[in-house]
Amino acid sequence: MSILNNEQHEKFRQKVRAFAEKEIKPIAAQLDENETFSEELARKMGEYGLYGIDLAKEYGGQGLDTLSYIIAVEELARVDSSQAATMCAHNSLGVAPIYNFGTEEQKSKLLPDLLSGKKLWAFGLTEENAGSDAKGVLTTAEKKDGCWIINGTKRYITNGSNPMLAGLTVLALTGEENGKQNYSTILVERNSAGFSTKRMLGKMMWRASDTAEIKLKNVEIPQENLLGIEGRGLAQMLKTLDSGRLSIAAMGLGLAQGAYEMALDYAQKRKQFGKAIASFQSTSFKLAQMVMKLELARNTLYKACLLKDAGEPFGKEAAMAKLYGSTIAKEIADEALQIFSGAGLFKNQAIERFYRDQRILQIGEGTSEILHIVIAKHLGLE
Ligand SMILES: Cc1cc2nc3c(=O)[nH]c(=O)nc-3n(C[C@H](O)[C@H](O)[C@H](O)COP(=O)(O)OP(=O)(O)OC[C@H]3O[C@@H](n4cnc5c(N)ncnc54)[C@H](O)[C@@H]3O)c2cc1C
Numbered sequence: 095m096s097i098l099n100n101e102q103h104e105k106f107r108q109k110v111r112a113f114a115e116k117e118i119k120p121i122a123a124q125l126d127e128n129e130t131f132s133e134e135l136a137r138k139m140g141e142y143g144l145y146g147i148d149l150a151k152e153y154g155g156q157g158l159d160t161l162s163y164i165i166a167v168e169e170l171a172r173v174d175s176s177q178a179a180t181m182c183a184h185n186s187l188g189v190a191p192i193y194n195f196g197t198e199e200q201k202s203k204l205l206p207d208l209l210s211g212k213k214l215w216a217f218g219l220t221e222e223n224a225g226s227d228a229k230g231v232l233t234t235a236e237k238k239d240g241c242w243i244i245n246g247t248k249r250y251i252t253n254g255s256n257p258m259l260a261g262l263t264v265l266a267l268t269g270e271e272n273g274k275q276n277y278s279t280i281l282v283e284r285n286s287a288g289f290s291t292k293r294m295l296g297k298m299m300w301r302a303s304d305t306a307e308i309k310l311k312n313v314e315i316p317q318e319n320l321l322g323i324e325g326r327g328l329a330q331m332l333k334t335l336d337s338g339r340l341s342i343a344a345m346g347l348g349l350a351q352g353a354y355e356m357a358l359d360y361a362q363k364r365k366q367f368g369k370a371i372a373s374f375q376s377t378s379f380k381l382a383q384m385v386m387k388l389e390l391a392r393n394t395l396y397k398a399c400l401l402k403d404a405g406e407p408f409g410k411e412a413a414m415a416k417l418y419g420s421t422i423a424k425e426i427a428d429e430a431l432q433i434f435s436g437a438g439l440f441k442n443q444a445i446e447r448f449y450r451d452q453r454i455l456q457i458g459e460g461t462s463e464i465l466h467i468v469i470a471k472h473l474g475l476e
Contacts, residue, residue: 098396099161106162110169113142114177122174125302126447129295131180131256132302139181140211146185149193153201154209161399164344171348172355175451176302178348182341183252183303184208187217191263191279191334195322200281207260216262218248218282218308219331226464228265228328233310235266235280237317242266242280244313254306255293259284262308265327278327281319288313299451336409337402338459339416343395346419346455347388350426353448354384357430360437371433380429387422394418410472417465420455427452
């Protein structure tokens with residue numbers, strides 16, 4: 095507990111930790127090795143109340159605050175990043191835009207199944223031409239006879255191909271206004287004709303998370319599936335990413351916490367020159383550095399969560415928390431592996447997986463370079 099979180103948060107942390115230790119930890123290595131997406135775990139996470147933690151109870155959420163959600167992400171990532179990715183992508187990218195920008199009808203139709211763990215929803219921004227530059231989107235949605243006709247291909251879509259996927263929010267070009275391109279977000283259901291999806295296999299990290307390419311070929315979607323305001327899709331997606339960055343920051347923090355705990359345990363047990371390697375100052379200083387970085391990352395992230403819940407601007411703090419959380423995840427995983435040395439390079443030690451899993455955190459939902467740009471813009475600089 096700290097001055098930023100309270101007893102309820104810690105009770106909730108213990109509850110999620112118990113779930114992660116019991117349900118995820120024992121099978122994480124095998125799922126990673128076989129590149130298996132576990133529907134069973136994805137469903138169990140929903141049944142355990144890990145979807146919609148910070149959303150209103152009337153839609154099937156838990157009615158808790160942002161910090162509770164972030165603590166849950168931290169606890170999953172402390173044992174396995176793939177499952178944390180499934181949970182974060184569904185909550186922060188899949189459900190959140192529907193919750194924040196959807197009509198009552200859209201929310202009451204989609205949210206009950208998405209929050210109970212029956213179905214998953216994905217976020218479709220990235221394309222071949224649109225990575226860091228969201229304006230590079232080439233997917234089009236044209237109005238015809240009361241429908242949107244959508245054409246395009248989305249890639250790297252988390253949760254995008256497994257049988258639990260009910261659909262995704264697609265960012266598409268919807269014409270021009272005053273010489274400027276208009277982007278809108280549209281809810282596209284998986285069972286629509288012309289929708290096809292293929293899992294993208296062979297990732298170095300998050301191997302048990304489902305990453306997919308989704309093709310939309312003349313997909314006909316009713317006009318009422320527009321999410322939010324026509325022409326405001328880009329702003330809505332970028333707003334979604336502000337919150338999404340909090341969860342990536344939490345994934346970095348949780349992964350780093352898990353790596354630190356493993357390294358501490360190993361350093362106390364492994365003996366060389368007749369002593370535990372933890373007794374060498376070069377090892378204990380590494381561990382001291384890790385604890386300091388964890389503290390700083392946690393404080394930065396929790397402050398951003400408190401700002402969000404207080405209705406204050408938090409975009410700069412979320413960007414800093416994501417940039418810093420992903421940076422220390424890399425540093426701590428690397429130093430932890432150094433403490434394990436030879437033993438850490440083999441798959442029977444979880445640190446090997448943690449070392450691979452941290453790499454995406456400096457790339458997804460804004461690369462580290464783009465986050466520097468975001469922070470600089472908050473300072474009034476370009
Ligand atoms: C496993 C995984 C899951 C993902 N899940 C999703 C998802 O669910 N939904 C979704 O829509 N997307 C998803 N993504 C996409 C992810 O958000 C993008 O990969 C990320 O935004 C970076 O885009 P890019 O990979 O195309 O890199 P690029 O944009 O091609 O960047 C390449 C390099 O150029 C640098 N660069 C680019 N522009 C600038 C600039 N202006 N200034 C300085 N440097 C710059 C970058 O920092 C980077 O180092 C996922 C990606 C992965 C790998």
